[in-house]
Amino acid sequence: MIWKSLLCAVMVFFSDDVQALVSLSGTRLIFDGRFREATIEVSNRGNAQVLIQAWLADARNPDTASTQLPFVVTPHLAQLPALGKQALRVMYEGVGMPVDRESLLHLYVLEVPRRSEARQQLSIAVRQRIKVFYRPEGLPGDPADAAQSLVWQGAAFDRSTLKVRNPTPFHVVLQRIAISGVEVSEDLMLAPFAEVLLPFTNSAGARLRSGQLSFKALTDYGGQRDFCAQVEENTPFNARLRMPSAQSSIGKC
Incomplete structure (x- = not known):
């Protein structure tokens, strides 16, 4: 009986609540090498505050630590108020990436939900990923x-x-x-x-x-x-x- 009740609670949670409250302003981010940073906006569509964590990874090797890349994402952690917005800045150190071609990175944004006070209620962190194309200055062609x-x-x-x-x-x-x-x-x-x-x-x-x-x-x-x-x-x-x-x-x- 206990398992049946827990299963029902999980099913209700997945059917109604498992959807990202945080959204990004684009499905991809083009980092123009003429500039030292690129920006994308994160919005909280929910009626409660959420915590987000953001980081970059090499698309070819997702397990590479973000500290090994010549980029910084700021803020790395942020609290988004209800219906609030936050600009994420991706900054390049200026060296370390190929200069004769684009490079592909992945930007991850993890939405950490508030702890539910309801008993037998699951809380699931939702992770989103978009492509980041670093485009060095001076590449030939359009x-x-x-x-x-x-x-x-x-x-x-x-x-x-x-x-x-x-x-x-x-x-x-x-x-x-x-x-x-x-x-x-x-x-x-x-x-x-x-x-x-x-x-x-x-x-x-x-x-x-x-x-x-x-x-x-x-x-x-x-x-x-x-x-x-x-x-x-x-x-x-x-x-x-x-x-x-x-x-x-x-x-x-």
Whole structure:
């Protein structure tokens, strides 16, 4: 009977209360290397004060201690009043990061709830994570053009593989990569100068020779832009931005 009561309490808590009261003002943070810091706002949507903790981690090695990175997040700990806001500042020491390409970090914000006075009530800390792109000053090219600079090619030796290369110093985040409507990958992030092989099903492979490549690319602000291209099976090709008037087109790009 005791276990049944506890289970009910947990189920009620998860169905009604397990949702982040703290929200961030963006889904990503671009750290422009021309400046020594970048800022993102944290808001408390709840009617009670909450404690937040914030830190950075290397995206390639999340276990790396934040003290090993040449960045500081301030405030590291903060009390947010009900319906209050707090600016988080990410500051760079000025040395220690690559200067020929973007670097990817993760910003974590941990929301620590107030201790509940209700018996048999669980309290769960909610952790959020967003990408931080540190963009050194003076990188060649425009990050807005990076998606259309990607080099695509159907592998000549294997009709079930599509190759994509990122020749730019910027990260490119893609979604809904498809060949003639057949999905190849739901999402993909290409690091600077990286190359990736995308395997796909036979149905997509059959359309590779004369098919149409389509995908969405995320902007610095988290928006989406549509790109498309006619597939050239054994020849490298680039995609281009789909014009607004052709958003609903199912014909050739």
